[in-house]
Amino acid sequence: MKDRLCDIAKKPLSQKVNRKLNICAHAGIINRDCDICGKSFTWKSQLKSHMDIHIGAKKHQCDICGKAFSAKGILGCHMNTHAGVRNHKCDICGKSFIRKGHLSVHMDMHAGTKNHKCDVCGKAFTWKSQLKSHMDVHIGAKKHQCDICGKAFSSKGILERHMDVHAGVKNHKCDICGKSFIRKGHLSVHMDMHAGKKNHKCDVCGRAFTRKEELTHHIKLHVGNKNHKCDICENSFVHKSSLNKHMDIHAGVKNHKCDICGKAFTQNRQLSLHMDMHVGMKNHKCDVCGRAFTQKGDLTHHMKVHAGIKNHKCDICGNSFVRKYSLNKHMDIHAGVKNHKCDICGEAFTQKDNLKRHTKIHAGNKNHKCDICGNSFVRKGTLNNHMDIHAGVKNHECDICGKAFTQKEYLKCHMDMHAGIKRHKCDICGKTFTQKGHLMRHMDMHACNKKQYCYVCGKALTGTANLKRHMNIQ
CATH class of the missing domain: 3.30.160.60 (Classic Zinc Finger)
Incomplete structure (x- = not known):
């Protein structure tokens, strides 16, 4: 048929x-x-x-x-x-699908079409399945459970990302600092930190944050509910996690280590601020003088300098300081503590800044030259003091006898005489002297040398007349 x-x-x-x-x-x-x-x-x-x-x-x-x-x-x-x-291929991105319907839904994604809207929060989705999974969030349904830790999630996709945590898979790496992340979204947020983007702002105080989670935690500070109390120092905290981190301070635990210099910190926040120092980030600028700082706390202390606020006073000499740290360093001077030692000559200093200035002497960089006598100096401040000698300026006066000196160091040596302090000791006979020049003259006695020495600076001169001329300069 x-x-x-x-x-x-x-x-x-x-x-x-x-x-x-x-x-x-x-x-x-x-x-x-x-x-x-x-x-x-x-x-x-x-x-x-x-x-x-x-x-x-x-x-x-x-x-x-x-x-x-x-x-x-x-x-x-x-x-x-x-x-x-997969016979149904997308002309835009090349992705292929088994069904034509799946391709049609996929094309809505490229077109930005979101026809499936949530009746609860108004959020719209491209696919119906996305809306269905989203509704589980509102009703609190968590149908997808982790077989390892038992934690449940509202969608299968979130569970799959969670499994990467257990597997230790971190495929998303930062090109700037090398830190790796499990999720691409976490990397994007991390990149905002490098870019200095802070899109999450507090409506109460105006403070901005890089991450939404940071803002959420911050908001609780304004509420004032500090239910987590430290048993050691009685400080209270809004979050339990903040209390746990605080306890590390008492325990001396420093788990956050810098990969560059090896310095360890108690809290991750402290490490992050420290890393800004290595990369040279100074986001906190002074409105008065324009000086920039890595940390906000440094700027706050700096502003006290402009305001003339010095709340930390030395009980011994009465000097006041902006920071308590500066006062502690100052107290080392009174205690005679010299923890900063020169690796070249072994001379020790109370403060680190003094050691830095001292090392320039060994480097031989004397870029500051006197136009009158040709003497060169490592520091400009030393040159300025030297110029006072030529000008005959004697700003450093003794409160006891009224004698004035060109330089502060000379006054200090003179004050030892009034106090009866004899710092300079003879290695041969053990006799002590107030000034280095006196010791040098004494040493000539042992050596049968008739040179004349300046009692202030110890400089050797031939003849009494030369010594007198030299003393007049002082």
Whole structure:
């Protein structure tokens, strides 16, 4: 028997198909409606298969995995999954899909179409499945549980990202500092830190933060509920985690180490501020003089200098300081503590800055030259003091006898005489002297040398007349 062909498509017709029905199908004439959802169909067989969906009948089973489907067409699409057939390709990004419907939904993503809106918060989504997963957040449903730690999540995607934590997988690396992250979103937030972006601002005090979590924690400070108290110092904290970090201070635990210089810190925040110093980031600028600082605390202390606030006073000499740290360093002078030693000559200093200035002497860099006598100096301050000698300026006066000196060091030596302090000792006979010049003259006695020495600076001169001229300069 000769096959019957469709008059329009020129394809063979089934024995059961009426030519009239076939023409209606091509013409789009639909006369079979579903009583449940109202969807219309051309063929009675199509309506029958559709009704299986409503009653949950799944007559078409996959021979490979056993999964059952309500329609033969859906089974056919499913079989493409096993075969790896993806005939529907996106022209924009090249991604391929098994079903045409999946491609259509994917195209909505490129177009920015978000037709699925949440009735609770108003957030819109591209896919219906995304909205469904989002609704679990509102109802608190956490259907996806971690087999390792038991933690549950509202979506499968979040669970998969969580599993990377257990696996230690950190595929997202920062090109600036080398730090790696589990999630791409975490890397993006981290990059904002390098860029100095702070998009999360507090409505109460105006303080801005890089991360939303930081702002959330900060808001609790304004509420004033500090329920977590330290048993050692009785400080209270809003967050329990803050108390735990605080306890590390008492325990002396420093788990946060700098990869560059090796310095360790109690808190990660302290390490982050320290890292700014290495990269040269100075985001805190003084409005008065324009000087910039790495840390906000340094700027706060600096502003006290402009304001003349010096709350830390020395009980011995009465000198006042802006910072307590500066006072502690000053107290080392009174105590005679010299922890900063020169590696070249072994001379020790009370303060680190003094050691830095001293090392320049060994380097031989004497860039500050006197235009009168040609003497050169390492520091400009030393040159300025030297110029006072030529000018005859004697600003350093003794409070006891009224004698004035060109330099502060000379006055200090003179004051030792009034106090009876004899710092200079003879290595031969053990006799002590107030001034270095006196010791040098004494040493000449042992050596039978008749040179004259300045009692202030110890300089050797031939003859009493030369010594007198030299003393007049002083």
